Amino acid sequence: MDATETVGARIARYRKLRGMTQEKLAAAANVSRSMLAQVERGHSSASTVWVGSVARGLGVDSSRLYGSEEAEQVLNVLPILRRSLAAVDLADPDLEPLPLDQLRALSGKVAVWRRDARYRKITEVLPDLIDQLLIAGEHGQPVYGMLCAAFRAANTVAHKSGFTDLSLTATERMEWAATRSGDPLLLATTHYVKSATLARVGASGQALRLLLRAMSEMEAFVDEDETAAAVYSLLHMRAGTIAAAAGDADAARSHLAEAEVLARRFGDRIVYDSPVGPANVKLYQVCAEVDLGEPGRAREIAAATHLPDEMPAERKAYFWVDAARAHLLAGDVDAAVDALAESRLASPEHFRSSPAVKNVIRTTAQQQRVAGHGLRALANAAGIQD
Structure with missing residues (x-):
């Protein structure tokens, strides 16, 4: 296994090619220099939002920092995504429409597959589902809600496959559909998704402005509506992790504390195809504390x-990957390997497709010096060749 090609190693290489010191890059990327040093040395593995900020500071696409993986799988997914996102106003008029109940059932399955990281199942049906929904306009606003969910699934697959441009397109399609659904909470949820996509390409400032605007627009009815409170908590969680990637500990913890207070009202459940509740807030807190360079806090929350x-x-x-990142930052390689094994058990398909997982494995291997059998098995499961 090539343990040298971590994201940190690539960042250091691009930084030196551009004649930048760590201080200069940290300032350009709006991240902490200490965290940058930890990542470059292979002592830490950063979140996708943090990597997006550094990529912007270097003037490269974040995919350059992750490298390319599984070319055959990527080539198979690419045409499916392009077809799914091609247009919203050029539906085939000769297509025989499916009954609304059938479309609703399939849309529900796709939403579950997305949450459970069943990406191959999604790509088997997504283009045809979107085609069907685009010609189902006679059913009005409910169809746009299903279209929004379908485009969200496309965004997830695009992100996991490393297609940043298609991920951005998918979130624009989500916003288009959510606006036509007449549901302000669905639109706010779309902004929760879109902000992550923006942050991953280094547009963290725009992402935070989008989130703050969405919060402002729904603030008036959060106290009376439990579902609105759940969506509001999502916005705070996202703002917290984006602020953490920028090294703003006060803002990050403030947003996450607000999300935690709100979560006590509605408990752990799914709202607008998104998990919410006290447990989910903890997951965001672990991610934030690692990006803030606080492994002790992160490990305490995770435990x-x-x-x-x-x-x-x-x-x-995601939780177990962030736990592994926390253990790495604390220098506990064995615990990191154990956490990676839990991540694989939770979702083998996510484990194999996620660039973030591969980077954590490579960073772990760099710290372990000689990769043990357990780590090598995890590397093979993630598609990393010896």
């Missing part, structure tokens, strides 16, 4: 977190 059985597989997988 006290109970993942509900009904929590989507993708969120469980």
Whole structure:
């Protein structure tokens, strides 16, 4: 296994090619210099939002920092995504429409597959589902809600496959559909998704402005509406992790504390196809504390977190990857390997497709010096060749 090609190693290489010191790059990317040094040395593995900020500071696409993986799988997914996102006003007029109940059932399945990281299942049906929904305009606003969910699934697959441009297109399509759905909470949820996409390409300032605007627009009815409070908490969680990637500890913890207070009102459940509740807030807190360079806080939160059985597989997988990042930053390589094994158990497909997982594995291997059998098996499961 090539343990030298971590994101940190690539960042250091691009930084030196551009004649930048760590101080200069940290200032350009709006991240902390200490965290940058930890990532470059292979002592830490950063979040996708943090990497997006550094990529912007270097003037490169973030995909350059992750490298390319699984070319055959990528080539298979690419035409499916392009067809799914091609247009919203050029539907085939000769297409035989499916009954609304059938479309609703398939849309529900796609939403579950997205939350459980069943990406291959999504790509099998997504283009045809979107085609069908685009000709189902006679059913009005409910169809636009299903279209928004379909475009969200496209965004997830695009992100996991490393297609940043298609991920941005998918979130624009989500916004288009959500606006036509007449549901302000669906639109706010779309902004929660879109802000992450913006942050991953280094547009963290725009992402935070989008989130703050969305919060302002729904503030008036949060106290009376439990579902609105749940969506509001999502916006705070996202703002918290984006602020953390920028090294703003006060803002990050303030947003996450507000999300935690709100979460006590509605508990752990799914709202607008998104997990919400106290357990989910803990997951965001772990991610934020690692990006803030506080492994002790992150590990303490992770150790006290109970993942509900009904929590989507993708969120469980993310939690264990962030826990592994915390252990790495603390220098506990064995615990990092154990956490990576839990992430694989939670969602094998997410484990294999996620660039973030591959980077954590490579960073772990760099710290372990000689990769043990357990780490090598995880590397093979993630598609990293010896």
